[in-house]
Amino acid sequence: MSDLHTELKKSIIEQLNLEDMEVSEIENDEHLFGDGLGLDSIDALELIVLLEKDYGIKLSDPNQGKEIFNSINTMADFIEKNRTR
Amino acid sequence: MKGIAVTGMGIISAIGRDIEETHLSLKYGKNGISFPEILPTKHKDLPVGEIKLSNSELSELLNLPEDHSYTRAALLGIYAIKELLENSAYDQFPEDTGFISGTSIGGIDMTEKHFYDYKNNPEKRKYIQAQHPGYTTEKIAEYFGLNGMITTISTACSSSANAIMMGAQMIESGKLMRVIVGGSDCLTKFTLNGFNSLKILSTKNSRPFDNARDGLNLGEAAGYLMLEAEDCINGKTVLGRVSGYGNANDAFHQTASSENGEGAFQAISKALKKANLSTTDIDFINAHGTGTKNNDLSESVALKRIFGDKVPYFSSTKGFTGHTLGAAGAVEAIFSLLAIQKGEMFPNLNFSTEMLETGLGPVTGFQKKNINTMLSNSFGFGGNCTSLIFQRNE
Amino acid sequence: MSKIYINGISSVSPQSEDIFEEENPLVYKENTLTALDQDYKSIINSMMLRRMSKAVKMGLYCSKKALLEAEVEIPDAILVGTGQGCMQDTEKFMTNMLESEEGLLSPTSFIQSTHNTVGGQIALDLKCKGYNMTFTQNSVSFESALLDAILQMEDESTQNILVGGVDETSQEFTGFQRLDAQIKKENISNLDLYKSESSGTIISESAAFFSLAPEKKASSYAEFKDVEIINSIEISGLNSKIELFLKRNNTSVSEIDAVILGRNGDARFDHYYEELQNGMFLAKCQLGFKHLVGENNAVSSYAFWLASKILKEKQIPEIFKLNTLNCSAPGKVLIYNQYLGRNHGLILLQSL
DSSP states (O other): OOHHHHHHHHHHHHHTTOTTOOGGGSOTTSOSBTTSSOBOHHHHHHHHHHHHHHHOOOOSSGGGHHHHTSSHHHHHHHHHHHOOO | OOSEEEEEEEEEETTBSSHHHHHHHHHTTOOOOBOOSSSOOSOTTSOEEOOSOOHHHHHHHTTOOTTOOOOHHHHHHHHHHHHHHHTSSOSSOOTTOEEEEEOSSTTHHHHHHHTTTTTTOGGGGGGGGGGSHHHHHHHHHHHHTOOSSEEEEOOGGGHHHHHHHHHHHHHHTTSOSEEEEEEEEOOOHHHHHHHHHTTOBOSSOOOTTBTTOOOBOEEOEEEEEEEEOHHHHTTOOOOEEEEEEEEEEOOSOSSSOOTTOHHHHHHHHHHHHHHTOOGGGOOEEEOOOOSOHHHHHHHHHHHHHHHTTOOOEEEOOHHHHOBOGGGHHHHHHHHHHHHHHHTEEOOOTTOOSBOTTTOOOOOOSOEEOOOSEEEEEEEEGGGEEEEEEEEOOO | OOOOEEEEEEEESSSOTTTTTOSSOOOOSSSEEOOOOOOGGGTSOHHHHTTOOHHHHHHHHHHHHHHHHTTOSSOSEEEEEOSSOSHHHHHHHHHHHHHTTSOSOOSHHHHTTSTTHHHHHHHHHHTOOSEEEEEOOGGGHHHHHHHHHHHHHTSTTOOOEEEEEEEOOOHHHHHHHHHTTOBOSSOOOGGGGGGOOSSOBOEEOEEEEEEEESSOOTTOOEEEEEEEEESOOOHHHHHHHHHHHHHHTTOOGGGOOEEEEOOOSOTTTTHHHHHHHTTTTTTSEEEEOHHHHOBOTTTHHHHHHHHHHHHHHTOOOGGGBSSSOOOSSOOEEEEEEEETTEEEEEEEEEOO
8 A cells, every 4th residue: 555545544534534433444445435435525525625735636627526536546546647746 | 465565675785775776787687796896805806796885885874983893794784774764654663673684694704804803902802792693683673773573594595585484474473563574694705715615606607507507606785675464554565475485404415405406396385385376376486596506406406396397487686696695585585576566577697508407498688577476496505495485465 | 372392302511411310510610611522423423423513413412312302203393593603613614714814725614604504414314304494693592493483383284393502612702702701701610600790701502402392292391381582671671571471471470480590690781680580580489500501692492491391390409599489389480581681582481
């Protein structure tokens, strides 16, 4: 597991107040929304802010988020390709 | 006689400082959308429906002393109610007049302005209590010497529609003879940044119900109606009647509306039932129509569920005023009463293409039409959905 | 008009809900009293709970408990009174916005800053599509919700109404109340509140919710008779206003057994209560509650909880008493409350 994956899990737990969750409990390919981690559309907006704040990536269309935030893997891939910081 | 009589109204918004100017703007398609000049925000590129009067200009127009502690929402509210009073049969409101005001954020403009002043500047502390919505209502009440039943409803964007509904119920139940109902909300950095963080503000003029709509414009306004019991009417002109109302909760999401428009569907159904009307009785709808992807689709779905393939003429006036949040229900109640009185349908601005999902198209140009019955929708965060029905005074 | 019975009650406050059974109330040495923590996880979904501020947690927790007691699954209406609303989230979004000078902001606290967040979250949790209303008028916010309960009960199809009051504290905004002299400068013990002769009071957070219905049950607490809101009144006009209110309800001062007063130790405004204590209610059992649970805009909902409990259990714990008069069989209880000399509320309850 790359540092980015761990870093992402940590910030997701912190940003989304997933107080009872440990980094080790989130699988890299687990769905973040719906039947996986159970995140919702408010979390999606928080993740868009996270992308911009931590990695300098601005999503112009919130709908893009659907694919990017599928799992930790898809998020990490997207960040690697697009990060400006 | 069915329904509760409306015997007065007053309004101020980005399209007019009184009923007459407002009506002319609606008639001639003159919108009030501009970039912020009065609101001290960094987001100068976000279009808003701003009233181009500073707080000190408003204070001067109202002859208030310089050291007053009125919030902007209170200043706007007083401005609108003064018009209501001047056109009423009263020199001042009778003592037993109730007051129910709707607002989403009340006086938070003062908190954001003086947040860092309170600690070291005792002079500014008079605004500390201003943060909470009840304060703005009280200040308006104080100005007009209203001392009795006074309350504030805060259910986000349906606040003043709910105030009208409660006022009608208070009269119906005999608890009040006369009540001023409506609402006031001003532009603030708090709401502008809040809606911006939700990514639902358009950088252009909003396009309610258009397939390419991409968000709303915020606005500010105050609008108030006088509701009176039959015994108080004594030959006064009745501008129209509140004959139906309904509130329901979407119970779907904190901010988003459900795909099947359940809350809206329930609210409209309740209003029709209360007014004892059928769907074919509705001549024209003032839709909530904010211009966001989510609201307009959900509302359209609800309209199709209620009216089937015979959806009445409808229009969202948000393109004129911007979304005036807690004041929107009262502002659009006044537009609805004007539509009935004048026999006119006001256009849904900036519309060009029906949305793919429903194919519904609003009224896009000014039209004369005999209107007996209007439906007005107001939906808010927290799933709060309210529909009001106004009818011609027969 | 149908009668309105109180069939389920629940409160969260700086005191235990078992205060009738416990010997000693909790003592606080500071002038801001937070509500006691509850086992929120036991009845609130953890994915929902993670974002909730104290007001939402307290409101939802009390709602579910009151409905459970009344054996109501989904009420027909949800009515909430909250004078200051969701202050914690408002403060969070406000400070983020000001500190970042309108920079990049996360939306969650904005979403939850709306005054009807508590009412909306209760509806969301219960999947209740019924009427949903939030009142925010300073110290008559809860009274406004009660007034709406009477209006909603006029609709014959209404079976159950959930009504409550809730207010929370927050760091900066509650601090502003201190700067505004609403909170006493010197720290006092809550139990010494009525001895204090200074300005200001002790500020707290609390919630109390009730399940109301037109049908009486064996387990019902009391009957809610009426409520009145008076925005502004001179002390000299108070007596006649109360007499009129009682008369409207076919009763009079002589029939009132106990009066619950919102005295809060603020020397500037307590004379409203003193006028009644030394006047029309001199010979009545007088109760206070803010020395135990503090002052907030929705705290009259705690008084409503107290009255319900007294009328059901037919006893008045000593700790609430402001005078030495006894009341062996409380039948009619009047609640009178105001804050800073404005927003006066009268509530009348009756035993079954």
